[in-house]
Amino acid sequence: MRLDYLSIFPGYFDVLGISLLGKAAVNGLVDVYAHDLRDWTHDRHRTVDDTPCGGGAGMVMKPDPWGEAFDEIIGTEPDPSVHVVFPSPSGEPFTQSVAHDLSSVERIVFCCGRYEGIDHRVIDYARSMWTVHEVSLGDYVLNGGEVAALAITEAVVRLVPGFMGNPQSLAEESFSAGQDGLLEYPLFTRPVSWRGLDVPEVLMSGHHGRIAKWRRDESIRLTRERRPDLTDSDVSARH
C-alpha cells in the first residue's frame, strides 16, 4: 500500500515512521510519502490561499497548486484504483466500515486542507479522475486535515493483512463486525486485586461459557448506556 500526503505542513507525517506504522514501512507493507503543497507554487511567497469568491471570512486554498501536485504525484490519466481522501468537517462520517474498505486499496492520497478549506473544483476534478472520499472524523472542529489524515491512516493500516501481530484481536474490538456493532467489554489483567479493586470473579473462573456471557452482557450494557445510536431495534431484540 502506497500512502501520499499533500499538506502545507508535511512535517505532521514524520510521526508515521514511529511504532507499528514504522515497522510496517520497514516490512514493506506500506510506503509513505509526504509532500509540501507549496512546492507547486510559483510566486515568491509560495501562496496557496486567496479570499473567498462571494465574500465571507477567512481564506480558501487555491486550486492551481493542488492540480499541479496531482499531475506530478498521481498522474493525468483517470484511475479509479487510486483513492483520494479529503478530510473535511462537511464530509461523510469516517467509520470502521470505511476504514475496512480502504484497507484493501493499493494507493491512498490524503489531501489535507487548511484555512476555511479547499476550492471545491479541486474535489470535483479529483472525482472525475479517481475514487474520492470526503470524510469527517466527527462533530468537532479541527484546524486542518492533517490530524484527521493521521487518524484515518492508523485506522486503515492496522487492518491491512500482516500488519497486526495477532489479527484475532481485531475481531473483538469495538465497532468490529465480530462485535455485532457493540462496544468492547471492560478489560482486566493482573494483579487480581489492585488498590481495593478486584477483577470480576467470573473472569478468574476458567469457565469459558460464563466468561463469554459476561463479556456479551457488558458489551450490551455499555452500548445501551453510551451509544444507543449503535443499537437498532433488531439488535436490541437479539440482545
Ligand SMILES: N#Cc1c(-c2ccc3ccn(Cc4ccncc4)c3c2)n[nH]c1N
Ligand atoms: N476530517 C475532519 C475535520 C475537520 C477539518 C478537516 C479539514 C480541514 C481543512 C481546514 N479545516 C479548518 C476548518 C474548515 C472549515 N470549517 C471549520 C474548520 C479543516 C477541518 N474539522 N473537524 C473534523 N472532523
